[in-house]
Amino acid sequence: MTTTAHDNSPKRKQRVINCVTQLPYKIQLGESNDDWKISATTGNSALYSSLEYLQVDSTEYEQHVVGWTGEITRTERSLFTKEAKEKPQDLDDDPLYLTKEQINGLTTNLQNHMKSEKEAKTDTTTPTTSAINNVHPVWLLRKNQSRWRNYAEKVIWPTFHYILNPSNEGEQEKNWWYDYVKFNEAYAQKIGEVYQKGDIIWIHDYYLLLLPQLLRMKFNDESIIIGYFHHAPWPSNEYFRCLPRRKQILDGLVGANRICFQNESFSRHFVSSCKRLLDATAKKSKNSSDNDQYQVSVYGGDVLVDSLPIGVNTTQILKDAFTKDIDSKVLSIKQAYQNKKIIIGRDRLDSVRGVVQKLRAFETFLAMYPEWRDQVVLIQVSSPTANRNSPQTIKLEQQVNELVNSINSEYGSLNFSPVQHYYMRIPKDVYLSLLRVADLCLITSVRDGMNTTALEYVTVKSHMSNFLCYGNPLILSEFSGSSNVLKDAIVVNPWDSVAVAKSINMAFKLDKEEKSTLESKLWNEVPTIQDWTNKFLTSIKELASSDDDVERKMTPALNRPVLLENYKQAKRRLFLFDYDGTLTPIVKDPAAAIPSARLYTILQKLSADPHNQIWIISGRDQKFLNKWLGGKLPQLGLSAEHGCFMKDVSCEDWVNLTEKVDMSWQVRVNEVMEEFTTRTPGSFIERKKVALTWHYRRTVPELGEFHAKELKEKLLTFTDDFDLEVMDGKANIEVRPRFVNKGEIVKRLVWHQHGQPQDMLKGISEKLPKDQMPDFVLCLGDDFTDEDMFRQLNTIESCWKGKYPDEKNQWGNYGFYPVTVGSASKKTVAKAHLTDPQQVLETLGLLVGDVSLFQSAGTVDLDSRGHVKNSESSLKSKLASKAYVMKRSASYTGAKV
Numbered sequence: 001m002t003t004t005a006h007d008n009s010p011k012r013k014q015r016v017i018n019c020v021t022q023l024p025y026k027i028q029l030g031e032s033n034d035d036w037k038i039s040a041t042t043g044n045s046a047l048y049s050s051l052e053y054l055q056v057d058s059t060e061y062e063q064h065v066v067g068w069t070g071e072i073t074r075t076e077r078s079l080f081t082k083e084a085k086e087k088p089q090d091l092d093d094d095p096l097y098l099t100k101e102q103i104n105g106l107t108t109n110l111q112n113h114m115k116s117e118k119e120a121k122t123d124t125t126t127p128t129t130s131a132i133n134n135v136h137p138v139w140l141l142r143k144n145q146s147r148w149r150n151y152a153e154k155v156i157w158p159t160f161h162y163i164l165n166p167s168n169e170g171e172q173e174k175n176w177w178y179d180y181v182k183f184n185e186a187y188a189q190k191i192g193e194v195y196q197k198g199d200i201i202w203i204h205d206y207y208l209l210l211l212p213q214l215l216r217m218k219f220n221d222e223s224i225i226i227g228y229f230h231h232a233p234w235p236s237n238e239y240f241r242c243l244p245r246r247k248q249i250l251d252g253l254v255g256a257n258r259i260c261f262q263n264e265s266f267s268r269h270f271v272s273s274c275k276r277l278l279d280a281t282a283k284k285s286k287n288s289s290d291n292d293q294y295q296v297s298v299y300g301g302d303v304l305v306d307s308l309p310i311g312v313n314t315t316q317i318l319k320d321a322f323t324k325d326i327d328s329k330v331l332s333i334k335q336a337y338q339n340k341k342i343i344i345g346r347d348r349l350d351s352v353r354g355v356v357q358k359l360r361a362f363e364t365f366l367a368m369y370p371e372w373r374d375q376v377v378l379i380q381v382s383s384p385t386a387n388r389n390s391p392q393t394i395k396l397e398q399q400v401n402e403l404v405n406s407i408n409s410e411y412g413s414l415n416f417s418p419v420q421h422y423y424m425r426i427p428k429d430v431y432l433s434l435l436r437v438a439d440l441c442l443i444t445s446v447r448d449g450m451n452t453t454a455l456e457y458v459t460v461k462s463h464m465s466n467f468l469c470y471g472n473p474l475i476l477s478e479f480s481g482s483s484n485v486l487k488d489a490i491v492v493n494p495w496d497s498v499a500v501a502k503s504i505n506m507a508f509k510l511d512k513e514e515k516s517t518l519e520s521k522l523w524n525e526v527p528t529i530q531d532w533t534n535k536f537l538t539s540i541k542e543l544a545s546s547d548d549d550v551e552r553k554m555t556p557a558l559n560r561p562v563l564l565e566n567y568k569q570a571k572r573r574l575f576l577f578d579y580d581g582t583l584t585p586i587v588k589d590p591a592a593a594i595p596s597a598r599l600y601t602i603l604q605k606l607s608a609d610p611h612n613q614i615w616i617i618s619g620r621d622q623k624f625l626n627k628w629l630g631g632k633l634p635q636l637g638l639s640a641e642h643g644c645f646m647k648d649v650s651c652e653d654w655v656n657l658t659e660k661v662d663m664s665w666q667v668r669v670n671e672v673m674e675e676f677t678t679r680t681p682g683s684f685i686e687r688k689k690v691a692l693t694w695h696y697r698r699t700v701p702e703l704g705e706f707h708a709k710e711l712k713e714k715l716l717t718f719t720d721d722f723d724l725e726v727m728d729g730k731a732n733i734e735v736r737p738r739f740v741n742k743g744e745i746v747k748r749l750v751w752h753q754h755g756q757p758q759d760m761l762k763g764i765s766e767k768l769p770k771d772q773m774p775d776f777v778l779c780l781g782d783d784f785t786d787e788d789m790f791r792q793l794n795t796i797e798s799c800w801k802g803k804y805p806d807e808k809n810q811w812g813n814y815g816f817y818p819v820t821v822g823s824a825s826k827k828t829v830a831k832a833h834l835t836d837p838q839q840v841l842e843t844l845g846l847l848v849g850d851v852s853l854f855q856s857a858g859t860v861d862l863d864s865r866g867h868v869k870n871s872e873s874s875l876k877s878k879l880a881s882k883a884y885v886m887k888r889s890a891s892y893t894g895a896k897v
């Protein structure tokens, strides 16, 4: 623990919750589910070394790692049990029913694993501090465990690597998406168990794109700091926008305070996606590393977007690569290829790593430079991907094999094959030996975020090797993220075989001095993992502290599962909907903002339920509301011009609540508005029966805003004479009598016997028994004028607390949901927010059963198998699990069930 100079009491370390797709362990179950094996996984070496650094070496941070367990497999031995022999197990069919005790046991084992690793690495003279209790596995035990990968690997990953799949079957994509949402929900739930105020939450990569927003929904804590790092490439908007769920994905991500990419072009693409798809605006500047950074304003909140290339643990690599054991491995490889130049390549065998391009370039090289034939060997190690059995991978594998055979038969002999292809995962020591022995490393990926092999190669070559391969060159694809970092590598276009072939020839001809110059430049360009980790966390901390003095009140996202449950239980439901910007998106021309077919369907379904009363409370006039809503759905109640007029549910007549008001102000206000209309091209006046609205959405924005301010000031001078209200709307200035407002309508509708006709000219009675009034009120609005509705609901709620203290529902309230439509940071008295009209329709769709809870992310509690807690499927799964456990234990003891 650290202490300050003046204060001897131990200072609390900054806690970091690191959320990764998968814990760095592989879990295998043995003959019984209490017999397990935990081993380290391979892959993701850069990220895992950052976790290790925070775990072992960082004195400043206390790290907690949240991650999925990955697919839990059976050990080979367990597949030969009596049971397994009787009914051979397909791993996909393994139901993985683990009891609570087994899950707890495994969790403790994972904790201990991390602990013993840490103890092994820590200098024993330094006492260890707190108990290590910092691995928090996300359990998603289910048959077909690869289900959790489908959406990320089959939809997101290809798009992010510029691979467009043919549009897939809707039903399948929907199921994959729901699993993806659940995967993110499961993380949000786990973080809920771990999070303490003041923690930094750091989320990694494309499996967790929805998590930032989910966490905002979950924690009603404005100080929560969320950083997201995107390890993969981010494609141009032209590709990104092909994703059917593009908007949900961006909505999910912009819940973070900082979104960081591997390089500037990825962050630029991301910002342009936000601009195009979310109507965001962005201000560009430079960050402390002199990279472009953007302050992206979206839904009224701000997100910092920038880039910081990941690094590798250079110290550890050098330590591991120069051991006696590796010396002897290097020697034997050298002996096997005596007097030959060695090119090495190590890639995952997927379509973007460019193995095919590499082989074609090598073939061209041998064809173009006959003097090198018999003198050069390409050792290519291709590691299988998780999708090894997919048709695309099988096809790629065939293509690679054919190319290897054709090169070897064309340029090889009985005792020498110029391409040595190994389709396998190799252990770390073999990998390091290859890096050391190489005369050249060839990386021809056609797309990647950051190629750590390139960084590791340069690291190994920076050290004086025993075998004179110090500073040997690197050929690097310009499409690899690492080419932005290793600017002094020999950069090539992998699609141009001739150019790559020429570069290979040129690389072999470099003399010692040239190599040494190259090396000294490249070595300085390799980012270290320690630096990357510290820089990311420091800038997140700065972000948190820079906001300290700003008033930051965040409104949580609407908890939709609770809303749904409350809706189902309620008997007297009242819906109070604003129209523009709430049920329909804001558009340039007011006449064009008409209801969508989807909105009609939802309103139709909602109003068909006799327990529901639906009111549209709008600034629009009667004509518009009649034409587009009342005429088609007479069962709706309507209120026009911010409460000036009302039409009861299932009734045709309107009541004018301003009948007795002096309207002479309209002439004066109209005159002033006309003057401003002449001065402001593009502006116009919307003349309603009572209210007058001056619109400036279609003007030059700066001029419109400037004149709107001036107009407002001028109009305010009339307000005392006429008792008017001047309202600042969305690109409009509206004027109406002060005594009517949307809040007054809400008051009348809530203090009313549910389902009975309204007598609109009669006053309000506050003496009604509670069980005659609504027990569920969902009030939605986007604008300043809707705040009157929310305020009124809050007032009624406090009044009911005094009046009916014992008549609260199971959530400890009266079922009131005042919800603003806009960002979490918008100033409002509403209790929750939904981002835009699309989310509004999704939420209403959920209530009428048109939309699944998993259509978009929304803080659902899940059990350890990914079912909604206490749902029918969760209970079924529990029963099946019990029966399975009994059967298994009986089969061990030989008893019959």
Ligand SMILES: O=P(O)(O)OC[C@H]1O[C@H](O[C@H]2O[C@H](CO)[C@@H](O)[C@H](O)[C@H]2O)[C@H](O)[C@@H](O)[C@@H]1O
Binding pocket: 578, 579, 580, 581, 582, 585, 586, 587, 588, 589, 590, 591, 593, 617, 618, 619, 620, 621, 686, 693, 695, 697, 729, 730, 731, 732, 734, 783, 785
């Ligand atoms: O209370 P609301 O139902 O939200 O109505 C408020 C005003 O909405 C309309 O104007 C706004 O929406 C237009 C269409 O999207 C947009 O072009 C305009 O810039 C916005 O101000 C409507 O024209 C007004 O009469 C309403 O009072």
Ligand SMILES: [Mg+2]
Binding pocket: 578, 579, 580, 581, 582, 781, 782, 783
């Ligand atoms: Mg509105």
